[in-house]
Amino acid sequence: MEEQEKTMTENEGNDAVDAGNKKDHGVLYIGMDLGTSRTSVSASNGVRETVYSAVGYPKDVVSRKLLKKSVLFGKEAFEKRMSVKLYKPLEKGVIKSGADADEESKANMKAARDLIGEAIRLAKPRSDELVYCVIGAPAEASMKNREAIIEAAREHVDSVMLCSEPFAVAYGLDWLEDVLVCDIGAGTTDLCRMHGTMPEETDQVMFEVAGDAVDAELAKQIEATCPGAQFTVQMVKEIKERYGFVGEAPERVTVELPVDGKPTAFDLTDQLQKACSVLIEPILEGIKQLVATFDPEFQQRLKNRVLLAGGGSMVKGLDSAVEKAMHERLGGGKVIRIEEPIYGGSNGALKIAHDMPEEFWEQLK
Amino acid sequence: MTGFKETLKDALRQMAFRTSIDKLKKKGVHKVNVLGLDRIIALVEAAVHKSLQSRLAGIERDAVAESTKAEFVRLLRSNEDLQRQKSEVERARERAEQEIDRMRRELNEKQQALKLKLEQNAVELANRYDGENAEIARKVSAVVQSLASDDDGSAGTVEERLMALIMDVISGEREKAEAAQRALHDREVVNLQRRIRKLNDTLSTTEQRLQQVSAQKDVDTGISSIYREVQGLDESDAQAGKKKELMATIFQANLKLQKRSRGA
Secondary structure, three states: OOOOOOOOOOOOOOOOOOOOOOOOOEEEEEEEEEOOOEEEEEEOOOOEEEEEOOEEEEOOHHHHHHHOOOOEEHHHHHHOOOOEEEEOOEEOOEEOOOOOOOHHHHHHHHHHHHHHHHHHHHOOOOOOEEEEEEEEEOOOOOHHHHHHHHHHHHOOOOEEEEEEHHHHHHHHOOOOEEEEEEEEOOOOEEEEEEEOOOOOHHHEEEEOOOHHHHHHHHHHHHHHHOOOEOOOHHHHHHHHHHHOEOOOOOOOOEEEEEEOOEEEEEEOHHHHHHHHHOOHHHHHHHHHHHHHOOOHHHHHHHHOOEEEEOHHHHOEOHHHHHHHHHHHHHOOOOEEEOOOOOOHHHHHHHHHHHHOOHHHHHHOO | OHHHHHHHHHHHHHHOOOOOHHHHHHOOOOOOOOOOHHHHHHHHHHHHHHHHHHHOOHHHHHHHHHHHHHHHHHHHHHHHHHHHHHHHHHHHHHHHHHHHHHHHHHHHHHHHHHHHHHHHHHHHHHHHHHHHHHHHHHHHHHHHHHHHHHOOOOHHHHHHHHHHHHHHHHHHHHHHHHHHHHHHHHHHHHHHHHHHHHHHHHHHHHHHHHHHHHHHOOOOOOOOOOEOOOOOOOOOOOOHHHHHHHHHHHHHHHHHHHHHHHHO
8 A cells, every 4th residue: 555644744845055155054955866757855844846857948139038938947948848959868767868969969969968967946945955966877877978977966065976876775775785767758668676786787777678669569459449649758758657557457447638639538448458568578577587586595585576666667557567467477586566656766866865974975075 | 932933933934935726736746744833843843842941951941942943933044135135136136127128229329329420421522522622623613714804725735734723722621621620520430439348347347247146146045954963874764774775875976076176
């Protein structure tokens, strides 16, 4: 059962750290999960926020005047996409950038920098506090990407570190040994086995069947079965996030989509079930690969400690479906969905930030 | 004590935010535990008193309790001050935006006026020269006609010579007049151009100021961290040794990355 407590705290905004201020009030730790679809932050002041990883810049002087902002983030950027140049700076978990620094790559880098700045602002740091931040980045992120993330964050915090996303999830739950984390993001699904030390390359598997693949499949299904229905990727994503499920349908899913401008009700139960099921097979393959190459003595223990995390794990019934498939194909296993899929990565990163010794932070300033 | 409770209640109300069930669901929250304001206040009080009771003697306890309340009220006041500062910054931003709009309009008007003036001057000058030329030709022709009536046969030659003479004189005069007029006109244009330059400078300064104010727009108190000092691993943690190693590995990887990044 998912039972979560939300601490309702004040809703005031705050900007980046003012370099001129004396930082003698305290220390704010921030954990950040920089994802393709969403960026989440958890902070030691009780703030937990998430924003769609989208950045919009007004197209011209008129739209800038109208929007009264030079940059928009998240849902607001999507909503005003007609008036802004919209960037989704992350793709498959990393910042979009070509080998040569063309205009589009530069624009995506800038958008990523602005997004990181916004995420830190969402944590509402005080200008008189030291801000130490740990960012969960995909294990596959290139060196250039990592450098870009560090550089962007350094503009807003006093000291920053990167760590692998699935590792952060496991650390946050204090599961450091014989655990297999399956982090289902939008662009990629990352599997990582933990065995008490820092995971190495051979402990990690990444594939590109994740939230976006479900969206694409759902769009294909709707197109094929709902004649005349008009929709956008964002609409499909919202339908999936609200109703997505695998296995037995908890209830029929009826959604209104416009047909020639008229809202029309469509039963999308089967389409959703088919689309969300695309996640199961690759996850199972990943689990199989990591279990099969693990110390045979501990394979059973590893199979019994599979953690589902990330936005994709919110698909209803996914834990049971993967567990069922493991019973059939791997002779058993236990899958646990973490309590807060959206904040699992950022909560873990926050815990790492908290546990990091002072001298390490100092050396990275 | 009642006053303090009310202040605490107000503070909690101010710090809380409203949200909808749909929004919470989107954030992955499906159930919430609801805790009333009175209950929170009672819990805070109970916790503080219990902690004080167990650690301090009577008089000392009262003094600590009083100073804690005073600090709480001081923090609330400092919060109000920062709110006031935020409003001022926002007002400054609005003023700067209005100023920029006004300047943009003025700059546009000036540029239009200058363009119009330059066009008008060119047309006026051409028209005036055409008129003057015709008038001179008419007068010369009249003079020549009268000369010809006195002396037959050489009228054409005389007219040509006379015309050349007059045009020579006139073009000299015209050049002088034009030079004088140009000087006058140039002064006017230079003045307008200077004004435009000045407006442009002011515009960019104001825009810069606006950017600064915009950057400060959301600056306010922020929310205090629960930590006053850098933390680090809890030595009593069952996995402290393992975690220490993991922290060192993460740090080493980051140190390498940031050294490389700074070296580049």
